Amino acid sequence: MKGKNIIVGICGGIAAYKTPQLVRLLKKRGANVKVALTEGGARFVSELSLATVSEEPVYGKIFPPMGTEKMDFTRHISLGEWADALVIAPATANTLARLSAGLCDDMLSALFITLRPDKPVLIFPAMDGQMFLSASVQRNIATLAAQRCTIITPESGELASGLCGVGRMPEPEAILAALEEQLLGTKASSPLSGKKVIITAGPTREKIDGVRFISNYSSGKMGFAIARAAAKRGAMVTLIAGPVHLPSPPGVERLDVESAAEMYAASEAFFKNCDLFIGAAAVSDYRPAEPYNGKMKKDDEQIELTLIKNPDILAGFGMQKSPDQLAIGFALETQSGLGNARNKLAVKNLDLIAFNFFDRKTSGFDVDTNILTLIERDGETTELPLLTKDGAAERLLDAIEQLCLKKAVKP
Ligand code: PMT
Numbered sequence: 001m002k003g004k005n006i007i008v009g010i011c012g013g014i015a016a017y018k019t020p021q022l023v024r025l026l027k028k029r030g031a032n033v034k035v036a037l038t039e040g041g042a043r044f045v046s047e048l049s050l051a052t053v054s055e056e057p058v059y060g061k062i063f064p065p066m067g068t069e070k071m072d073f074t075r076h077i078s079l080g081e082w083a084d085a086l087v088i089a090p091a092t093a094n095t096l097a098r099l100s101a102g103l104c105d106d107m108l109s110a111l112f113i114t115l116r117p118d119k120p121v122l123i124f125p126a127m128d129g130q131m132f133l134s135a136s137v138q139r140n141i142a143t144l145a146a147q148r149c150t151i152i153t154p155e156s157g158e159l160a161s162g163l164c165g166v167g168r169m170p171e172p173e174a175i176l177a178a179l180e181e182q183l184l185g186t187k188a189s190s191p192l193s194g195k196k197v198i199i200t201a202g203p204t205r206e207k208i209d210g211v212r213f214i215s216n217y218s219s220g221k222m223g224f225a226i227a228r229a230a231a232k233r234g235a236m237v238t239l240i241a242g243p244v245h246l247p248s249p250p251g252v253e254r255l256d257v258e259s260a261a262e263m264y265a266a267s268e269a270f271f272k273n274c275d276l277f278i279g280a281a282a283v284s285d286y287r288p289a290e291p292y293n294g295k296m297k298k299d300d301e302q303i304e305l306t307l308i309k310n311p312d313i314l315a316g317f318g319m320q321k322s323p324d325q326l327a328i329g330f331a332l333e334t335q336s337g338l339g340n341a342r343n344k345l346a347v348k349n350l351d352l353i354a355f356n357f358f359d360r361k362t363s364g365f366d367v368d369t370n371i372l373t374l375i376e377r378d379g380e381t382t383e384l385p386l387l388t389k390d391g392a393a394e395r396l397l398d399a400i401e402q403l404c405l406k407k408a409v410k411p
Helices: 014-028 047-054 075-082 093-101 107-114 129-133 135-146 172-184 221-232 260-268 313-320 337-347 389-409
Strands: 005-010 032-037 085-091 121-125 149-151 155-158 164-168 196-201 236-241 253-256 276-279 286-288 307-309 326-333 352-357 372-376 381-383
Touching (some): 005 075, 005 107, 014 032, 032 107, 093 107, 337 372
Parallel strands (some): 276 326
């Protein structure tokens, strides 16, 4: 970002309080930053804070105050010419409407129009979930996206209204990463780049007979989100998927399996030469000892099914791994969650375990969101908020990247 000229547009939403941190991060990366603050934005974050961290005057109204500085009525044009990129965070429903309508009644909307067409514009809407999903906001977003704007879908979580839902502005670090990706054409170099990553996802099916099986509600969404995010960071991803109805993430090699035994065999082939193994699959712990050939008859009032234990794929990797390899697991729990998760971390010899609670509404199986608690070997525990599974995958990979870096600096 060194030497890049970035304009940060800030509108009137509660998330505006995070923007001085965004400006600081940009400055630390060597960018030159100027802030365009809307009238509403100025109610949430002070001009003085932003001027201090950006080391520049803050731009608000389109006309300079009379007599206080050189009367320059073309500042919006010179700002538009100066900028290499414009980031609007948070973007309110009101500003989205004004930008899509082409109004230019303050500095942000005016410079938006004067910005050179080849310069990226990243917009981070942040508002109440119902507002975000409303027809008018979605129409304005579509209009702006059809121009050159990149609209980043807000994250899910607790909102200022006290409700939970989509609408939260991503953290400043994530905004910076998105900007770097747009501006520099690539993700900032990730420690996962070039790493061979194996991910298990989805359920397994254990045959009872020719037409029936034991399985669970896993949809594969969590594992697929991790595969997608890891591939975007430059990892070479092999996704070993149980029976799910999901398209393959771009750039990911996918192997479809059905039973735990098949998942074990497919995974084991990579144990020796992968850098990272992530077990996101809900592997059936048991399988029928002797699956019936053909379809079982229902003549008996009661039948007994003998189940035998399946091999534990993740534990198998955890026990064999070399000091250079990382083993990451998940723990799906209904009770005594954190204790059980910590126990699995130790018993399976993992480097990190992501604990998720089974509630069928916001986290665990077959929903689009998850609430993860990341537990590391040294006991460090990070509770993540309610996020989309894509958002949770990004945060999990951020933690894994830190583990990779720690390993790299070890003597
Ligand atoms: O697929 P989704 O609908 O998106 O749901 C996501 C999820 C809830 C399935 C996922 O987030 C998750 O928690 N996956 C692990 C579920 C699980 O089976 O947890 P567990 O506590 O039983 O197993 C612990 C770990 O050992 C897991 O990493 C599991 O993949 C692994 N394991 C378990 C048994 C076994 N035989 N082999 C394994 O590798």
